[in-house]
Amino acid sequence: MSDLKVARKGMVKNSNSIWRQPLAIFGIAIVGMWIILAVFAPWIAPYDPYSQEFDKFVPPSAAHWMGTDELNRDVLSRVIYGARISLPYALLLVILSALIGSTIGAISGYFGGKVDSVIMRITDIFFAFPGIILAMAVAAALGPEIRNAVIAVTIVAWPVYARLVRSLILNAKQNDYVTASSLLGSSSLRTLLVDLRPNISGPVFVLAALEVGTALLLLSGLSFLGLGAQPPSAEWGAMVSMGAVNFDRWWVGLFPGLAILTAVLAFNFIGDTLRDALDPRTAKALRD
Amino acid sequence: MTLLKVTDLTVTLATSSGSAQAVRNLSFEIGSGEILGIAGESGSGKTMTALSILGLLPYKGKAEGSIYFDGREILTSSKKEYRNIRGKEIAMIFQDPMTSLHPMLTIQTQLTEHLRHHRKVSKDSARQSALELLSIVKIPDPAAALSAHPNQFSGGMRQRIAIAMALACEPKLLIADEPTTALDVTVQAGILKLLHQLRSERNLSIMVITHDLGVLSSLTDRIMIMYAGSEAESGKTSDLLLHPRHPYTEGLISALPGFAKEGKVLTSIRGVPPELGNFPSGCAFHKRCSYAQASCSSEIPTAIQISDSHRIYCPINPLTENSVR
Amino acid sequence: MNEILTLKDVVIDYTRKGEKVRAVAGVDLTLRSGEILGLVGESGCGKSTLGKAMVGILKPTTGEITFDGEKVKKLTRGQRPKHFRNLQMIFQDPYGSLNPRRKIGVQVIDGLLVGGMKKSLALDEAGELLGKVGLPEDSVDRFPHQFSGGQRQRIAIARALAASATVLIADEPISALDTSSQAQVANLLVNLVQEFEMGMVFISHDLSIVRRISDRVAVMYLGKIVEIGTTDQIWENPSHPYTQALISAIPHADGTSFMPSDLPGDVPNPMNPPSGCRFHPRCPLVLPECSTNEPEFITLSDSRKVSCFLQKDGKPPVSITL
Numbered sequence: 001m002s003d004l005k006v007a008r009k010g011m012v013k014n015s016n017s018i019w020r021q022p023l024a025i026f027g028i029a030i031v032g033m034w035i036i037l038a039v040f041a042p043w044i045a046p047y048d049p050y051s052q053e054f055d056k057f058v059p060p061s062a063a064h065w066m067g068t069d070e071l072n073r074d075v076l077s078r079v080i081y082g083a084r085i086s087l088p089y090a091l092l093l094v095i096l097s098a099l100i101g102s103t104i105g106a107i108s109g110y111f112g113g114k115v116d117s118v119i120m121r122i123t124d125i126f127f128a129f130p131g132i133i134l135a136m137a138v139a140a141a142l143g144p145e146i147r148n149a150v151i152a153v154t155i156v157a158w159p160v161y162a163r164l165v166r167s168l169i170l171n172a173k174q175n176d177y178v179t180a181s182s183l184l185g186s187s188s189l190r191t192l193l194v195d196l197r198p199n200i201s202g203p204v205f206v207l208a209a210l211e212v213g214t215a216l217l218l219l220s221g222l223s224f225l226g227l228g229a230q231p232p233s234a235e236w237g238a239m240v241s242m243g244a245v246n247f248d249r250w251w252v253g254l255f256p257g258l259a260i261l262t263a264v265l266a267f268n269f270i271g272d273t274l275r276d277a278l279d280p281r282t283a284k285a286l287r288d
Numbered sequence: 289m290t291l292l293k294v295t296d297l298t299v300t301l302a303t304s305s306g307s308a309q310a311v312r313n314l315s316f317e318i319g320s321g322e323i324l325g326i327a328g329e330s331g332s333g334k335t336m337t338a339l340s341i342l343g344l345l346p347y348k349g350k351a352e353g354s355i356y357f358d359g360r361e362i363l364t365s366s367k368k369e370y371r372n373i374r375g376k377e378i379a380m381i382f383q384d385p386m387t388s389l390h391p392m393l394t395i396q397t398q399l400t401e402h403l404r405h406h407r408k409v410s411k412d413s414a415r416q417s418a419l420e421l422l423s424i425v426k427i428p429d430p431a432a433a434l435s436a437h438p439n440q441f442s443g444g445m446r447q448r449i450a451i452a453m454a455l456a457c458e459p460k461l462l463i464a465d466e467p468t469t470a471l472d473v474t475v476q477a478g479i480l481k482l483l484h485q486l487r488s489e490r491n492l493s494i495m496v497i498t499h500d501l502g503v504l505s506s507l508t509d510r511i512m513i514m515y516a517g518s519e520a521e522s523g524k525t526s527d528l529l530l531h532p533r534h535p536y537t538e539g540l541i542s543a544l545p546g547f548a549k550e551g552k553v554l555t556s557i558r559g560v561p562p563e564l565g566n567f568p569s570g571c572a573f574h575k576r577c578s579y580a581q582a583s584c585s586s587e588i589p590t591a592i593q594i595s596d597s598h599r600i601y602c603p604i605n606p607l608t609e610n611s612v613r
Numbered sequence: 614m615n616e617i618l619t620l621k622d623v624v625i626d627y628t629r630k631g632e633k634v635r636a637v638a639g640v641d642l643t644l645r646s647g648e649i650l651g652l653v654g655e656s657g658c659g660k661s662t663l664g665k666a667m668v669g670i671l672k673p674t675t676g677e678i679t680f681d682g683e684k685v686k687k688l689t690r691g692q693r694p695k696h697f698r699n700l701q702m703i704f705q706d707p708y709g710s711l712n713p714r715r716k717i718g719v720q721v722i723d724g725l726l727v728g729g730m731k732k733s734l735a736l737d738e739a740g741e742l743l744g745k746v747g748l749p750e751d752s753v754d755r756f757p758h759q760f761s762g763g764q765r766q767r768i769a770i771a772r773a774l775a776a777s778a779t780v781l782i783a784d785e786p787i788s789a790l791d792t793s794s795q796a797q798v799a800n801l802l803v804n805l806v807q808e809f810e811m812g813m814v815f816i817s818h819d820l821s822i823v824r825r826i827s828d829r830v831a832v833m834y835l836g837k838i839v840e841i842g843t844t845d846q847i848w849e850n851p852s853h854p855y856t857q858a859l860i861s862a863i864p865h866a867d868g869t870s871f872m873p874s875d876l877p878g879d880v881p882n883p884m885n886p887p888s889g890c891r892f893h894p895r896c897p898l899v900l901p902e903c904s905t906n907e908p909e910f911i912t913l914s915d916s917r918k919v920s921c922f923l924q925k926d927g928k929p930p931v932s933i934t935l
Binding site: 175176177179180181182183184185186187188190194195198199 | 668669670688690691692693695698700701702704706709710711712713714715720723724727728769772776
């Protein structure tokens with residue numbers, strides 16, 4: 001029975017690409033939209049995001065689609081420009097933490113023994129702290145600045161890659177092809193780089209896609225608390241912070257909040273679809 | 289007396305590339321106390337045949353035709369009716385005994401639960417029956433076995449326990465899907481002996497599904513060879529294995545390692561069995577058949593009776609009485 | 614035909630849940646170039662463990678394994694010494710023995726690349742070797758998932774050839790394949806062994822195929838070899854009760870009502886082997902001394918070796934009837 005490509009409930013059939021899956025399309029569309037907005041902000045935003053020439057707390061209207069905030073600035077323009085801060089920093093953060101975490105995880109998994117124990121205990125310590133608390137502590141210690149917020153979140157984020165890569169390597173190590181490599185004369189290092197790396201990059205990539213959302217949230221969270229992007233920066237988290245203070249002026253906080261929400265959701269959808277595509281069983285069902 | 293009569297069974301499955309027929313117009317019978325072997329390579333449809341008898345086809349699978357069991361049509365049974373048939377009148381064991389056994393429950397729990405589900409019996413009575421079942425399948429020290437878990441037994445013992453469970457409600461038909469394929473050869477011999485005994489002592493009919501001609505030769509009264517969802521040849525075991533009349537059967541026998549007397553070279557039927565949904569036209573075997581003629585790719589083979597009990601499905605009937613052996 | 618692989622008094626222990634398990638309890642074996650030695654036995658006999666030790670994946674607890682004059686060392690983090698790269702293994706699972714994410718061309722020539730050959734040169738070799746095992750040369754650029762189980766085993770064999778293997782330890786190489794592929798891969802192995810004068814240890818539970826392709830057969834039971842002889846000797850006149858039991862258990866596909874004989878009882882737990890001869894609790898011909906002493910591995914007059922009190926050193930084999 002195992003060689004039958006039998007129908008599976010829930011999968012969109014007869015799609016010849018993973019990218020035809022509805023969630024993925026939605027995710028890509030949203031991310032694409034934010035990227036375009038970020039790149040072309042100067043041309044798309046109606047006003048200068050830092051200009052304070054308007055009236056205070058204007059509700060959404062024809063002139064200001066998202067209203068104005070407590071410092072007389074156009075919210076829509078600030079939301080658009082916010083993409084220029086949040087997205088690149090979130091992506092940078094993910095790349096850094098993925099690289100650092102993967103390397104540590106690879107060393108831990110491949111060499112095992114004492115090295116593995118020590119590294120695992122360290123990652124356990126990191127896991128013991130709720131992400132935002134640890135990030136707050138580091139950011140506060142380094143000083144409130146967006147760059148330090150990125151460092152703080154990287155420190156929080158790397159362990160999850162380490163754990164993933166370690167378990168992938170522990171698994172892959174047991175495969176006969178790794179033994180075969182050794183029998184042919186390959187050293188550990190060569191096996192790691194040549195044989196194991198291609199099997200790791202896929203899942204790490206998927207994890208990274210899923211983690212962009214978390215990174216974005218943590219970064220915005222720190223800015224919300226005053227530990228990340230500083231005024232007058234048009235960063236979404238910081239904007240939500242002012243929106244929380246001015247709760248009756250609902251538009252000040254809602255729109256940047258929606259921006260975070262859509263971006264995070266979009267990355268999660270992409271990540272989910274990638275993960276399904278990489279799982280051999282669902283991938284086959286998708287491909288056929 | 290005929291216990292099971294399958295007529296024109298066609299099983300259609302939903303695959304990702306559309307629907308495909310796994311079994312095509314299959315007809316066969318099993319009498320009471322008879323052991324029928326169904327043989328074929330992967331993709332022949334033998335497992336789907338078994339599953340359709342029990343109403344266990346996969347999602348969106350459909351069976352058409354007639355399955356007449358113990359005097360009534362069961363193909364059209366409802367889910368509820370099938371639940372009463374399964375385990376009680378028709379039981380099944382699989383290649384992996386852990387398909388039937390729960391790894392976390394004791395043997396006693398599993399056997400008695402099964403018994404009490406189908407019959408209203410007391411706990412003590414069920415335990416007694418469980419003990420008897422275990423000794424019928426020759427588990428040493430049945431009392432101790434009852435409080436053990438499946439992982440404490442070897443593969444062969446687990447299969448015996450699975451058989452015990454299958455026999456619990458005294459079914460009339462036992463379907464065994466590759467029951468010994470995963471077992472060592474001496475353990476296999478024990479299971480074959482047990483199945484033989486069960487047939488003689490209880491008049492149990494058995495449908496054995498396997499590709500192993502040795503197992504078929506030892507165990508079965510009759511054999512049906514399947515290829516690409518249809519029957520290729522069927523007949524008494526001795527007739528079929530000593531005087532095969534279908535080119536496929538001949539090929540299978542010649543491919544046995546023990547067949548040729550000299551040299552180290554093993555022969556096999558050229559090519560590979562076709563995949564579901566991709567069966568060749570006409571006689572599905574024609575592409576691999578050394579006797580094939582032009583008509584074989586367009587003519588759908590019909591039955592040719594070699595004798596009362598022996599028939600083949602072949603458009604040209606190229607083999608004679610004395611070929612192969 | 615020289616002796617290219619020798620095992621002397623090999624014992625392999627491992628620990629499971631804190632307890633010591635003796636998987637191999639003292640094995641003497643030799644393999645000559647150009648010969649196929651079948652290693653058979655049922656589950657738990659230790660043949661796979663022995664195979665892994667032969668190639669260096671496991672280290673024997675005591676005893677010595679010698680390959681072409683040198684003592685086989687266990688695989689380490691560093692590069693396996695050049696000399697031992699001629700000792701290769703074919704694995705059972707065709708889906709695990711190739712890296713799914715690398716093209717098969719580079720996998721086949723890994724041995725050459727490690728040895729310093731330039732990639733372009735090595736890839737030419739890959740094409741040739743793949744042709745030798747019956748695959749099209751353009752397979753070089755394809756990935757494992759594009760091939761069937763039987764084809765993948767051929768690729769694994771090509772990989773061993775690239776390493777100029779002189780000894781192949783084949784651990785159930787065809788068990789996971791369908792019947793037609795089994796025949797094809799078995800034939801390929803036989804041809805290559807002949808062509809390159811390799812020695813091959815063919816570990817399998819399929820006695821019929823072992824009988825067909827092996828020159829000599831070693832029968833294992835619970836960590837020990839009970840009998841070694843030529844294939845004909847083993848099959849036509851077994852000198853150990855277990856060997857006879859094994860052969861009588863093989864079904865005959867001849868349409869007669871031959872019922873294979875079963876062997877009552879279960880294989881004992883290797884953590885707690887029986888005293889004396891390990892087979893004695895299940896042996897139909899058991900003698901009183903079998904439960905107290907272990908029979909020595911003796912050589913009979915027809916050169917085969919067996920460990921059973923029914924046989925006498927240097928004498929012709931006594932017929933075993935169960």
